[in-house]
Amino acid sequence: MKILLVNPNTYRVPPVPPIGIEHVAGAVEEAGHEAEIVDLCFSDSPLGDIDAAVAAFGPDIAGVSVRNIDTVLFQTNEFFLDGIRDIVRHLRERHNLCVIVGGAGVAVDPGGVVEYLGADYGVAGPAEGAINELLDDIARKGVAKRVRYRSYRYDLRCPRKTEKTDYARYLREGGIGGFDTHKGCSSSCVYCIEANTRVSFKPVDDVLAELRSLADRGCSSFHLCDSEFNEDLDHAIEFCGALKRRGPSIDWALYMKPANYNRKLFRAMKDSGVSLITLTVDSWKKCPLYWSDVEKIVFSAKSCGLKIMVDFLCGFPYEDEETLCFYLDLFRRTQPDGVGINTYIRLYRGLPITDIIFRDEALKKNLIGYRGDGGLVMPVFYNQLSSERLSELIAGESIFRIEGLEKGVNYSRRAVPGSAGKTGLPECSAESAGHGEER
Numbered sequence: 001m002k003i004l005l006v007n008p009n010t011y012r013v014p015p016v017p018p019i020g021i022e023h024v025a026g027a028v029e030e031a032g033h034e035a036e037i038v039d040l041c042f043s044d045s046p047l048g049d050i051d052a053a054v055a056a057f058g059p060d061i062a063g064v065s066v067r068n069i070d071t072v073l074f075q076t077n078e079f080f081l082d083g084i085r086d087i088v089r090h091l092r093e094r095h096n097l098c099v100i101v102g103g104a105g106v107a108v109d110p111g112g113v114v115e116y117l118g119a120d121y122g123v124a125g126p127a128e129g130a131i132n133e134l135l136d137d138i139a140r141k142g143v144a145k146r147v148r149y150r151s152y153r154y155d156l157r158c159p160r161k162t163e164k165t166d167y168a169r170y171l172r173e174g175g176i177g178g179f180d181t182h183k184g185c186s187s188s189c190v191y192c193i194e195a196n197t198r199v200s201f202k203p204v205d206d207v208l209a210e211l212r213s214l215a216d217r218g219c220s221s222f223h224l225c226d227s228e229f230n231e232d233l234d235h236a237i238e239f240c241g242a243l244k245r246r247g248p249s250i251d252w253a254l255y256m257k258p259a260n261y262n263r264k265l266f267r268a269m270k271d272s273g274v275s276l277i278t279l280t281v282d283s284w285k286k287c288p289l290y291w292s293d294v295e296k297i298v299f300s301a302k303s304c305g306l307k308i309m310v311d312f313l314c315g316f317p318y319e320d321e322e323t324l325c326f327y328l329d330l331f332r333r334t335q336p337d338g339v340g341i342n343t344y345i346r347l348y349r350g351l352p353i354t355d356i357i358f359r360d361e362a363l364k365k366n367l368i369g370y371r372g373d374g375g376l377v378m379p380v381f382y383n384q385l386s387s388e389r390l391s392e393l394i395a396g397e398s399i400f401r402i403e404g405l406e407k408g409v410n411y412s413r414r415a416v417p418g419s420a421g422k423t424g425l426p427e428c429s430a431e432s433a434g435h436g437e438e439r
């Protein structure tokens, strides 16, 4: 079969290489199919470029990636699905192609997103692990289910096809490379779609081979696409050691959670080229030990010469201002390089925080964007603390930054004190309500 893979992501602050599509291209070619990629990131005429690719390649089927539904942040929110729906419709109606959608944005609400886009099929979970089965079923006309769910599994070796991505252009326009060491997260944050997802680690040698191939293509700076790097302390330390000994020399940035750390990890990260850590912190019902971990991580990172920023999600139901002030004081004391604060919580179907809010009529008054029909594909936020009030509380201190007031990402702001935010990372991690970011 010939499959045309379309990257419809034209978000360029910064531009994000289509890593998910590179994996899917590798997977289908391994199975003997042919793949062609149409990357619309820098396109002046997306539908025209699709027409040209269809004419030249003659695909049997099309795949469209959905990296994110929207930018996740409230103030500068951009909703992406309408543009993607136009592309799906064009492929189906103009070219009579069956369209499969996949990517982190689909996993957020598989049924809702596939329906909204009008696609024929959707894959929730890593499409590289499901695409060949789905293609076989379609060829046999045996597909019953519109949405196929797939867990992460790295026993399936999947080479990543990077040759068709114009990395020179991405790098020129401010993008950087992306890679992952594992999928899934064992934590249980109530606001995050990654919570309690199956964790599988990629063989370290495979990751190093990917990095070497991207280094050959000019990438020297990377952002890790793992939800949080320190899912497993031993694995994180082992990876850093292997990268230092056998990998290319790179500069990289990563996310971590307040768990699974020690001094050895921070030293290993520093030795392997890590230049920026973004620590994911939230204020939902945490015990004192959690805050103690936050402090220790900030101190350890700084003492090892690592820059560390915090993405802080707060303003949860039943939380008062006094509690928030306590946390702000903690950050004033520990002095990370920056704290991006988000008080607008993006709600998704099936999340515990969504259920908590929808069960309480008083809380529902704080919903923004809700139309009363249960739909959460279009952005709905919970907010009980306005940006204006937050501005008063942080009193113009340079360490703090209100998330969402401007576009950008931590790695492109790293030289700017008091900046943080997780918008626009290399494609491969799931969209998350939790961090107030688009990963």
Ligand code: SF4
Binding pocket: 185, 186, 187, 188, 189, 192, 193, 194, 195, 196, 227, 228, 257, 280, 432, 434, 435
């Ligand atoms: S917010 Fe981070 S630590 Fe929490 S579940 Fe999501 S990915 Fe895991």
